[in-house]
Structures are given as C-alpha cells and as structure tokens.
Amino acid sequence: MRKFSSRKGALGATRRPGAAAGHQVDAVPRLGPAGAVEEPSVEGKAASRPRRADAPAASASRPLRLRDALRGQARVVGVLLAWSVLEAGQTFLLGYALARAMDDGFLRGRQGTGLWWLGLAAVGVPVGAYGTGRVFRGVAALVEPLRDRLVRRVVRRGLGDAVRGGGSGAARPADSAVVSRLTHQVEIARDAFGGLVMVLRSFVFTAAGALAGMIALAPVLLLVVLPPLAAGVGLFVAALRPLARRQDRFLSADEAVAEECGELAAGLRDITACGAREPMAARADVRIEAAQRAARSLARFGVVRTAALAIGGQLPLVLLLLTAPWLLSSHRVTPGALLGAFAYLTQSLQPALQNLLHTLGAAGTRLGVILARLTAPEPPEAPELPEPPAPPAVTATEPGLALQLRRLTFAYGPGAEPVLRDLDLGVAQGEHLAVVGPSGTGKSTLAGLVAGLLRPAAGEVRRNGEVVLVPQEAYVFRGTVAENVGYLRPEAGPDDVLAAVAAVGADALVAALGGPEGAVDPAELSAGERQLLALARTYAARGRIVVLDEATCHLDAAAEARAERAFAARPATTLLVVAHRISSARRADRTLVLDGPRTVCAPHDTLLAASPLYRDLTAAWSPAPAG
Numbered sequence: 302m303r304k305f306s307s308r309k310g311a312l313g314a315t316r317r318p319g320a321a322a323g324h325q326v327d328a329v330p331r332l333g334p335a336g337a338v339e340e341p342s343v344e345g346k347a348a349s350r351p352r353r354a355d356a357p358a359a360s361a362s363r364p365l366r367l368r369d370a371l372r373g374q375a376r377v378v379g380v381l382l383a384w385s386v387l388e389a390g391q392t393f394l395l396g397y398a399l400a401r402a403m404d405d406g407f408l409r410g411r412q413g414t415g416l417w418w419l420g421l422a423a424v425g426v427p428v429g430a431y432g433t434g435r436v437f438r439g440v441a442a443l444v445e446p447l448r449d450r451l452v453r454r455v456v457r458r459g460l461g462d463a464v465r466g467g468g469s470g471a472a473r474p475a476d477s478a479v480v481s482r483l484t485h486q487v488e489i490a491r492d493a494f495g496g497l498v499m500v501l502r503s504f505v506f507t508a509a510g511a512l513a514g515m516i517a518l519a520p521v522l523l524l525v526v527l528p529p530l531a532a533g534v535g536l537f538v539a540a541l542r543p544l545a546r547r548q549d550r551f552l553s554a555d556e557a558v559a560e561e562c563g564e565l566a567a568g569l570r571d572i573t574a575c576g577a578r579e580p581m582a583a584r585a586d587v588r589i590e591a592a593q594r595a596a597r598s599l600a601r602f603g604v605v606r607t608a609a610l611a612i613g614g615q616l617p618l619v620l621l622l623l624t625a626p627w628l629l630s631s632h633r634v635t636p637g638a639l640l641g642a643f644a645y646l647t648q649s650l651q652p653a654l655q656n657l658l659h660t661l662g663a664a665g666t667r668l669g670v671i672l673a674r675l676t677a678p679e680p681p682e683a684p685e686l687p688e689p690p691a692p693p694a695v696t697a698t699e700p701g702l703a704l705q706l707r708r709l710t711f712a713y714g715p716g717a718e719p720v721l722r723d724l725d726l727g728v729a730q731g732e733h734l735a736v737v738g739p740s741g742t743g744k745s746t747l748a749g750l751v752a753g754l755l756r757p758a759a760g761e762v763r764r765n766g767e768v769v770l771v772p773q774e775a776y777v778f779r780g781t782v783a784e785n786v787g788y789l790r791p792e793a794g795p796d797d798v799l800a801a802v803a804a805v806g807a808d809a810l811v812a813a814l815g816g817p818e819g820a821v822d823p824a825e826l827s828a829g830e831r832q833l834l835a836l837a838r839t840y841a842a843r844g845r846i847v848v849l850d851e852a853t854c855h856l857d858a859a860a861e862a863r864a865e866r867a868f869a870a871r872p873a874t875t876l877l878v879v880a881h882r883i884s885s886a887r888r889a890d891r892t893l894v895l896d897g898p899r900t901v902c903a904p905h906d907t908l909l910a911a912s913p914l915y916r917d918l919t920a921a922w923s924p925a926p927a928g
C-alpha cells in the first residue's frame with residue numbers, strides 16, 4: 302500500500318527524478334514527536350495490521366474460533382447449563398401456572414386455587430433470578446481464560462514483531478501503542494463473548510421452558526407456534542455469515558479511515574510544506590467513501606433482522622389469535638392454556654428472540670471478526686489508492702531563460718489580498734539570483750510558486766528544467782548518510798554522494814558520522830548539520846533549478862558562502878537564494894527586492910543607488926565577513 306509518508310510514497314514519488322514532475326522537493330520524511338525528523342516508516346501499517354507470530358507458534362497463529370474458547374471448559378459449561386435449568390423452570394411456570402390459575406381457579410370460581418397458582422409463578426421469579434445470578438459467575442469462569450489466551454497471543458505477537466523488526470528486516474522498538482490497542486480489542490472481545498453466552502443460553506432455556514409449557518398445556522399449540530419461530534430463527538442464522546462479512550468490511554474500512562487520518566495528522570506539516578493538501582484530501586476521501594459504503598451495506602442488512610423478528614416473534618402471536626376461535630370451539634385448547642400460550646409468547650419468547658437477534662447481529666458478528674483479526678495469520682491488504690494528481694506541467698521559457706514569471710499573481714484564498722501581484726521576471730540559465738525583502742513580502746511564497754508547490758491565481762511560471770526546493774526546515778531521516786544524500790537520486794553511487802558532500806562543505810560532518818554508510822539520527826544532529834545534509838542531497842539531485850529558501854540560515858556565514866558558491870558553480874545550474882544575509886545578496890548576479898508595487902531586480906551596486914528599501918535592508922543586516 303502506498304503511504305504519503307513512505308520513502309517511495311506519494312510525495313516522494315512525484316519528486317523523484319525522472320518522474321513526470323518538473324520539480325523536486327527536499328522535504329519528504331515526516332516529523333516525529335517533539336519535532337524530531339524521523340525516517341518515514343510503515344509504523345501505521347504495523348500498528349493496525351499486526352503480523353503473525355513466529356513460525357514455531359503455528360497453532361498459536363491459527364485464527365481462534367469461538368468453539369476454541371469452549372474447549373477444555375466442559376465442567377464450567379456443565380455448571381452453567383445446570384443453573385440455567387432454573388431459568389427454564391421459571392419460564393415454564395409463568396405460562397403453566399397462569400393457565401392453571403384460570404382453568405382450575407378463577408374460571409371455576411375458586412379464587413383460592415387461582416391465587417395459589419399465581420403465587421407459585423411468583424415464587425418462580427426469585428428462584429429463576431438466583432439461577433441467573435449463578436450463571437453470571439459461570440460466565441466469568443468461561444470468559445476470563447479466553448481473555449488471557451487472547452492477551453498472551455497479542456503480546457507475544459507484538460514482541461515477535463519488535464524482535465523481527467515488523468518484517469522490515471530492521472529491528473525496531475516494541476510498539477506499546479499496538480499492544481495497548483490490541484488489548485483494548487481483547488476487552489471488547491471478552492465483553493462481547495460474555496454477552497453472547499448469556500443471551501444464547503437464555504434464549505435456548507427460555508424457548509425450552511416455553512415450548513415444554515405449551516406441550517404440557519396442549520401440544521397442538523406447538524403446531525401454531527413452532528413453524529414460524531423456527532423459520533424466523535433459521536432465516537437469521539442463514540444471514541449470519543453474510544452479515545459477518547459486511548461487519549468485517551465495515552471494520553476494515555473504519556480502521557483504514559482512522560489509519561489514513563492518523564498519518565495525515567502526523568504529516569500535516571510536510572503536506573502543507575509540499576503543497577500536497579489536495580491530493581492528500583483526495584486520498585482521505587477515498588477511504589471515507591469506502592467506509593460510508595460499508596456502513597450502508599451493513600445497515601441494509603438490518604432488514605433481515607427485522608424480518609426474522611417479525612416471522613419468529615410476531616407471526617406466532619398473529620397465528621394464535623387467528624386460530625384461537627377454532628382451538629377453543631373444538632376444545633383442543635382451554636381458555637387458560639390459550640392465555641398461557643400468549644404469556645409465553647409475549648413475556649418470554651419474543652423478548653428472548655429480540656435479545657438474541659440483537660446481540661448475535663451486533664456483538665456476535667463483531668466478536669467473530671475481532672477474534673479472526675486478533676489471531677489471523679496474515680491480514681488482508683488494504684485496497685490500492687489512486688495515484689495523486691500530477692503536478693503542473695513544465696512550460697518552455699523564452700530562449701536563454703531557466704525561469705520566467707509572467708504577470709504572476711498569488712493570494713492565499715479567494716478573498717485575500719494577493720501576496721504577489723503581476724510579477725514579471727526572467728532568470729537566465731546559470732544565473733544566480735538572490736531574493737530579499739521585509740518579512741511577509743512573499744519570498745517563501747515565490748519560492749513555492751517557482752517550485753510548482755503553489756498554483757498562481759493568475760499569470761504563469763515557466764521553467765526550463767526540474768526544480769529542487771530546499772526549505773528552511775531541513776528534512777533528514779533515520780538511515781545512512783548515503784540514503785539521505787542520495788534520496789532524490791537513487792542511482793547515485795558512493796562517489797556521487799561523497800562529491801556532493803564535499804561540494805557543500807559537509808565532509809567533516811559526514812566523516813564524523815562514519816562516512817557514507819554512517820547512521821543518521823535526526824534527533825542527534827543540530828539544525829545546521831541537518832541543513833548541510835539537505836544541501837548535499839540537493840546538490841546530488843538532478844534538478845538544475847535550485848531554490849534555497851533560507852536553507853542555510855543555521856550555518857555560519859562562511860559555511861553559507863561555501864554552500865552557495867558550490868551551487869553557483871554547479872554545471873548548468875540556475876540558483877535562486879532567498880537570502881537572510883547581505884553577503885548572500887552580494888554574491889548573486891542580481892537581487893530581486895520584493896516590495897509590492899516597488900519590486901525591483903538588479904545587481905547589488907545598482908540597487909544600492911536605486912532602492913531605498915535595499916539600502917535599509919543592507920544597513921539592517923549585520924556585517925558579514927567578506928565571502
């Protein structure tokens with residue numbers, strides 16, 4: 302699956318040399334906690350898609366099924382069933398005692414007998430409740446071992462992943478967040494399993510008590526009640542598998558949305574820096590729409606549940622009402638038995654069936670899915686996402702120019718005051734241009750427009766070649782020096798890497814890191830050291846239009862001079878430097894002074910005479926050693 306944060310991910314891919322794009326951005330890995338730059342990783346994938354434990358634990362990596370949870374629990378199940386008989390007895394008494402109270406008592410004028418039977422039914426209530434209480438204890442004994450088994454599997458797999466490096470081949474620390482999330486799912490599985498056992502057992506014993514009661518009262522009642530009840534339950538059982546599949550799809554889609562949003566949130570800074578908001582939003586939309594479709598499909602299946610309840614719960618009642626006159630007149634059923642049968646249907650069977658359908662339909666299918674996921678050998682891959690839209694095409698400039706801005710206008714938002722308005726500029730091939738101006742005049746905005754990261758509101762940017770932009774925030778990632786420096790040019794060999802490193806003056810740093818194969822840990826590097834590596838990466842890249850947007854601000858003046866000279870001397874390279882030192886502007890062939898309608902572009906000496914703002918800026922900038 303492609304990830305925007307992956308090194309071969311969407312952003313990186315569009316900026317690889319040789320891609321259709323006309324620009325590269327030296328800003329790919331995402332920021333980690335506390336601002337440390339981390340190697341783009343597949344953490345999200347590992348987090349939400351736990352891998353299988355080691356091969357020797359083959360049985361442990363087999364998906365756990367519900368019946369596995371009952372294996373070796375015969376005694377506990379026996380105790381549970383024994384106490385459940387009390388519940389069945391209570392149900393039996395409910396209808397039977399009512400029937401006898403009517404037939405033997407109230408209908409014959411024997412109030413005492415009637416009340417005695419009713420009293421017996423009432424006694425059944427606390428007895429049944431006592432049985433239910435004991436059942437709860439039995440359920441705990443059944444459920445806790447399941448939880449323990451699941452937790453053991455989850456933790457073992459988390460540790461296994463950590464030891465094997467999550468399949469990446471490189472060791473990575475144990476991810477406690479994964480274990481914590483999975484143990485949370487274990488708790489859900491435990492609760493769902495407990496609820497399921499209670500409801501399933503209750504339905505079976507309630508149905509047994511009610512059906513036994515009807516047999517005792519008048520077996521003919523079963524002919525009316527049993528067929529629709531069996532049909533309703535059968536319909537629902539048949540629908541369980543497709544329902545579970547839909548539930549699985551829904552959970553997967555939901556997880557994918559969470560995963561995508563989590564990654565987007567972690568990479569917001571990169572996304573904004575690279576102007577990739579639209580393609581990233583499009584990626585998230587794909588996930589969200591898939592989740593919506595899955596939710597709708599799951600909801601549509603709710604119809605089956607309603608139909609099953611209507612057939613199994615309501616239809617017996619209707620049939621009993623329709624046949625009551627015939628049953629009574631043919632003396633096949635007494636009035637008391639009819640009343641008892643109604644009581645069974647309305648007080649016991651209907652609620653138990655409703656409970657069963659609800660719990661099986663929701664918690665039951667979810668439980669099956671969670672169990673399969675927690676213990677599955679290899680989870681399914683998420684669907685492939687579409688390619689993000691390609692960046693704007695490169696248009697040819699006039700001959701001799703590397704870059705041409707024509708009536709360029711840009712505003713951050715439709716109603717906002719433009720930052721740049723009607724800017725015209727031509728930069729010759731091989732020219733070195735500095736860009737200066739007070740804070741907020743649009744220097745970085747211009748850099749973004751030149752690199753194609755921002756789209757002009759009006760006018761156009763023409764580029765005669767690939768652009769590499771180095772932002773002020775230098776991005777480096779965990780990996781080797783060679784990986785960092787060669788990132789934008791994968792075919793670069795060790796010599797290319799070393800040449801780039803030497804050119805920008807990063808040789809002492811790279812030597813201290815252990816050479817091209819030395820490890821880079823962003824958190825261990827100073828901001829200046831990170832900038833040096835980013836500059837070397839840009840130097841090694843293929844792009845011949847280089848935009849340094851305050852990319853040397855953490856270097857001292859001498860190091861900055863060396864790096865800028867290296868780019869200026871790089872063959873066939875056009876250099877744009879958003880400068881923050883006067884020495885930077887002095888080195889350039891020309892300087893663009895951004896100042897709204899008073900914007901001018903000329904060599905240093907001309908500007909000193911012609912631009913009061915440039916004179917002010919020159920005075921304000923602290924003197925720097927001659928470069």
Ligand SMILES: Nc1ncnc2c1ncn2[C@@H]1O[C@H](COP(=O)(O)OP(=O)(O)OP(=O)(O)O)[C@@H](O)[C@H]1O
Binds near residue numbers: 713720738739740741
């Ligand atoms: N993403 C954004 N959304 C809205 N406004 C922005 C955004 N980025 C920059 N601006 C505004 O656009 C204007 C130009 O910003 P820009 O960063 O290009 O200026 P700058 O000359 O590079 O400033 P500095 O020297 O401080 O870096 C500023 O007023 C800034 O507040």
